[in-house]
Amino acid sequence: MLAAMASLVNCTGVQGDRSAPSTNAAQITGTAENWASHGGGSDEAGYSRLDQIRVENAEALGLANWLDLDGEATLEATPLAVDGVLYFTGSYSSVYAVDAATGTLRWKYDPQIWKVNPAKMGMNFGVNRGVAYADGRVFVGVLDGRLVALDAATGKEQWSVDTLPPRTLHTITGAPRTFNGKVIIGNAGADANQRGYVTAYDQVTGRQLWRFYTVPGSPEANAGDPAMEMAAKTWGGEFWKQGLGGTVWNGITFDPELNRIYLGTGNGGPYNPKLRSPGGGDNLFLASIVALDADSGKYIWHYQVNPGEAWDYKATANMILATLPIDGAPRKVLMQAPTNGFFYVIDRETGKLISAEKTGKVTWAERIDLKTGRPVEAANIRYETGESILYPSMLGTHNWQDMSYNPKTGLVYIPYMKLGARYSTSVKPGELAFGGMTVQAWKQDPDDGTGALLAWDPVKQEQRWKVPIETLWNGGTLTTAGGLVFQGTADGYFSAYDAKTGKRVWRFNAGLGIIAAPISYVAGGKQYVSVLVGYGGTTAALSHILDVGWKYGAQPRRLLTFAIGGTGKLPPSPGRDMTVRPLDDPSITLDEKSVAKGQGLSIMCMACHGANMHSAGTPGPDLRESAIAMSEDDLWTVLHDGAMIERGMPAFPQLTRGQVHNLWSYIRATAREANGTRKTSEVQGASRF
Structure with missing residues (x-):
């Protein structure tokens, strides 16, 4: 960091307003009968306080109902459950409202991107991670940049605003969040060198209330904005002309105790910081957690997990709020497992790092220095010799698939991955270069390319148990007061585990890979568990690693709902098939x-x-x-x-x-x-x- 920032900066944790008053009593972890926000409760813990379904009776779980979702491809959304209705999104931002007890469709909203803004369809593959809900309205961020408010009862559009400037390569794939009469949305586009930001709107009218940029712009754009002027000092050259990044395409968490919004920011664009920021620098606020005042959107503090980010590492994973016993005293903390392979526990009042340890194989850094908050980086990880091989890959040891936290066990349940990557600035003829370099998946250990369900103790910063999974790209987790952890996997199974031991106590063949996180809720006095089934997303771009044999269009995409005593049986569908059946005409002569x-x-x-x-x-x-x-x-x-x-x-x-x-x-x-x-x-x- 520059000396001029010394009075504001405590290494990578910048301290702002330390005296923000608590507006609420200590929050209760998780949620109960409704699952009304992305992570269940405002803490985003992915924890249900329901316990009708328990370790002791989980084997009696069965399929209560299902809904086929014709025309869908990738399903990444975490559904919401509000007063007996499920709300979720499909591949291209369509919104579904489904009866939570019967699985029957109530309404569907189609934003018709192909008609409104077809050019955006070619800027990102079709994915969406869900909706937000508040006071009878459902909010969806559309791939083309619109934020739309729908009547929750009818699906009728109430208002729509374009959140993106014209002629940019931004898109929206993440779920909005609601708080204090506002709805907030970020965007994607760092891989296309776009400048990241979030915007808060009035829930009733759609009027813009505030906007916060996560990376600086030109000197003229930064003038008068203390946060942007500060961040600009950590960039080199005419960076605003080269590319920026830092988009907030997934993790956003509202803290009602401190009345703050926490943003998880993405990678730099282009990846190579020598191209992005000539002369070096930490490049704030790339790969960072940033705390804002929820009313004004003003900067409070930040913590950067990867200064000078150079590997498509990002802090966009979900962030969980909790109160943990640290050194014998309760601390209000934020927990995140970003892609770089460390598990971070941060004091959410001050932004000060409390602890950070490796969750698996990590070679890019020796450790995180707790005094400075900065990583102790390994040699030659910034492709100084033209090539660097390191762990984890750009997919990370954990990506966007949500982890969850159970206050009864004190454990966090992480969809863990193991894979390395080779970064090279020496582009060979015929190679597909990106930002002046190529990136490849790298395997050297027998278990590379596999995943696991990892139970992590955030206080002791150590693994409690680990369940190996053959496949790498698996679903998010749900944990419950009934002592269970639920997770779907790429091989097509949906399982329940004992949250204390990791023993699998139930499994269901869903007939297709699962990457979404499940939820639990009550309808008609009965506890249900629901999950969306639709393998895909980034699987094609890393197909030689993530292809597990699901053929295009062969298996239906579905919403599955389970309950004790469920007796439903899915119609048969084709299983996994790794055989390629190419078509060819031998008479064609190729140039x-x-x-x-x-x-x-x-x-x-x-x-x-x-x-x-x-x-x-x-x-x-x-x-x-x-x-x-x-x-x-x-x-x-x-x-x-x-x-x-x-x-x-x-x-x-x-x-x-x-x-x-x-x-x-x-x-x-x-x-x-x-x-x-x-x-x-x-x-x-x-x-x-």
Whole structure:
């Protein structure tokens, strides 16, 4: 940090207003009959105080009802349950209202992105993590940047505001949060070098109340804003022209005790800080937790988990508020397990770091210095020699899938992952570069590419138990007063575990991978557990690691609801299948120059159709198996003309006939590689994921 900031900064924890009054009594952890906010209660603990379903009777759980969600692909949302109604979102920000006891659809709202702002569909794959609720209104952030308020009873639109400036590459994938008559939303776009910010609106009118930028802009834009002027001193060169990042696309937590909002900010864009911020610097507030006054949006404090972020590490995971016994005294804390592999316990009144320990294999840093709050970094992790191999990967040891905290056991339950990454600034011919570098998944240990359900003691900062999971990209967790932890996994199972021991006490075959977090609630006096089933998201971009055999469109996307004594049985559907069945016409002669150009263009397809056209089954089909991709004319109609835009396939009207021909050539080449009639490219698998 610069000397000029010394009076404000306690290393990475910046201290602002330490004397903010408590507006509420100590909060009660979790939630009970309703699940009215993203993490259950305002503490975002993912904890239900219900105990009808317990370790002792969990084996009697059964399927109470289900709802098929036709046309959906990836389902990441955590549903809300309010007074007998479930509210949740689908892939492209559609909102569903479902009877919580019967599973019948009450209404559906479609924001029709394909009609309102079709260009945004090509800027991100279709995902949405849920809605917010307050006083009879449901709020949804739409992929194209709109924030929409709906009547909870009817689904009718009450107001809609555009939260994004014109002509940017921002999108929205996260759930809004409601507090004090306001609704707050962030956005995504750091990977496209966009500037992060959040905005608070009036719940009744949609009027903008305040906005906070998470990274500085130009000197003129920063002038008069103490937080931005302070942050700008930690950037180098004309950074505002090069790229920024720090978007708040997931974690936002409201603290009613201190009347604060905590933001979890994302990675830098571009990843390489030498390009982003010439001359170095910590680059505030990238990869940080930032505390704001909930009424005014004014900065209070921050803690940065990765100064000078350089690996797509981010602090966007959910943040849990609790009161923990620290050194024999109760402390109001914030807990987060960001992607960098450490578990952080922070004093939420002051922003001071209390403790931070590794949850698994972490090689980028030796430890976190508790005196300074800064990481003690390992050598050559910033690709000084052109290449760095480190753990964890950009997926992290924990990503957006929510962890949960049970005050009865004192444990946090983390969807844990193990995988390394290779970062290289030496881009080989044919490699798909991103921001002047390539990133690859890296495996060297036998358990690389696997996951686990990890029970973590946040006071002792140590593992209590761990359940290995064969798959890497698994669902968020729910924990309950009945002594249970629920989690769905990529292999298609939904399980309940003893929260004290990790012993699995119940399992259900959901017929498709699960990445969303479950919830629990009461309807008609009975406790239920519900979860959305729809594997996908970033699976395509890292398809050679996250492909577990779910074929595109083969398995229905569903809302599943369970209760003691449930007797429902799902209709049969195809299981996992790793066999690729490429289509080919041997009479087609491929021009190798066109194939090479098509590979370069294929980065625009990767997020949905996979690296090197190796799909993971969702959110888009495997184009090597696609009949549409057999015909160059059909491919033109889909890509350029948008023939399938209403089904979620974006249009790319900027593509020329020649470019579509090159893409078609590359698809045909990869199909032949898959069927063994063409030699595999030497750079296969070298793409950014």
